Amino acid sequence: MRRQRGVALVVAVLLVALATLIVASLIDTTDLAFARTRNLMREQQAYAYARGLETWALDGLRRDHNEEPGVDSNSDLWARPLPPFDVPGGKLTGRLRERNGCFNLNHLVANGVEDPIARRRFERLLRALKLAPDLADAVVDYADGDGEPAPRGAEDMAYLLANPPRRAANQAFAHVSELRLVRGVDDETYRVLEAQVCAHPAESPINLNTATPAVLMSLVEHLDEARARQLNDEGRARMTSIDAFVAKLQQLGLVLDGGPVQVAVGSDQFQAEALVVLDGIPFRYYSRIAREPQGHRVRYRSRGID
Numbered sequence: 001m002r003r004q005r006g007v008a009l010v011v012a013v014l015l016v017a018l019a020t021l022i023v024a025s026l027i028d029t030t031d032l033a034f035a036r037t038r039n040l041m042r043e044q045q046a047y048a049y050a051r052g053l054e055t056w057a058l059d060g061l062r063r064d065h066n067e068e069p070g071v072d073s074n075s076d077l078w079a080r081p082l083p084p085f086d087v088p089g090g091k092l093t094g095r096l097r098e099r100n101g102c103f104n105l106n107h108l109v110a111n112g113v114e115d116p117i118a119r120r121r122f123e124r125l126l127r128a129l130k131l132a133p134d135l136a137d138a139v140v141d142y143a144d145g146d147g148e149p150a151p152r153g154a155e156d157m158a159y160l161l162a163n164p165p166r167r168a169a170n171q172a173f174a175h176v177s178e179l180r181l182v183r184g185v186d187d188e189t190y191r192v193l194e195a196q197v198c199a200h201p202a203e204s205p206i207n208l209n210t211a212t213p214a215v216l217m218s219l220v221e222h223l224d225e226a227r228a229r230q231l232n233d234e235g236r237a238r239m240t241s242i243d244a245f246v247a248k249l250q251q252l253g254l255v256l257d258g259g260p261v262q263v264a265v266g267s268d269q270f271q272a273e274a275l276v277v278l279d280g281i282p283f284r285y286y287s288r289i290a291r292e293p294q295g296h297r298v299r300y301r302s303r304g305i306d
């Protein structure tokens with residue numbers, strides 16, 4: 001009799017435990033569903049704010065272009081970050097950056113064939129970054145139209161033997177991260193290069209006002225880092241013509257290698273960035289904007305990473 005009462009007690013305790021578990025999981029599911037719905041709503045809201053900021057950025061770029069066409073620098077009005085301001089549910093900040101201060105990888109190959117001026121400049125960039133200049137062979141091979149490897153280069157045969165097997169793209173770079181696929185570009189090389197190169201349309205020039213010291217060194221033979229930093233003026237350089245840059249070089253006894261090709265004092269690639277924080281949840285949005293003869297166009301949008 002005592003044993004039966006003992007079993008009944010254990011069963012009762014187990015039932016109570018089970019019931020508690022079920023109720024707890026029900027509450028948890030409700031909380032989770034509530035959180036999920038709130039997050040979805042906040043995401044929609046954040047996206048709407050980011051699109052608003054994009055419109056602000058496009059408007060600013062249009063006005064800037066009308067005021068002084070063809071000249072852009074980091075001291076322009078559009079380059080000032082938007083101070084944080086309150087919106088229902090949180091805070092919003094934004095900024096606009098130009099993206100022409102880099103070496104455009106797509107200058108290296110024109111109509112499927114290596115461009116000798118861009119090739120020389122790229123080799124100088126590699127030297128300025130303390131990387132092997134013959135890496136240029138593999139980068140050009142990856143993008144040029146033929147299947148003939150340069151002496152230190154690599155085409156399909158080398159890539160098909162790689163693990164995993166792949167092929168040379170034999171076309172323009174779509175994104176800088178494609179460099180990771182090029183033979184000889186290891187993690188460290190990529191990390192160094194990524195900060196100095198871009199993969200814009202081939203006609204997109206290097207902006208001399210925003211070019212980093214390393215990119216300036218790529219354009220001029222014998223330009224050392226100290227003088228490149230002087231020309232860059234800590235990112236605040238503001239020349240209104242290519243001639244002004246050439247004149248500064250002349251004072252230093254230097255010349256712009258290749259002449260005024262693939263360079264400019266204006267930008268045609270921009271990035272609008274929005275950071276929206278709602279209920280403590282951060283949302284980051286990026287819009288790539290191209291300045292084209294017919295106007296400004298959003299090339300692509302991304303969230304989280306640029």
Ligand SMILES: [Ca+2]
Nearest residue numbers: 141144145146
């Ligand atoms: Ca090729």
Ligand SMILES: [Ca+2]
Nearest residue numbers: 141144146148
């Ligand atoms: Ca080739």
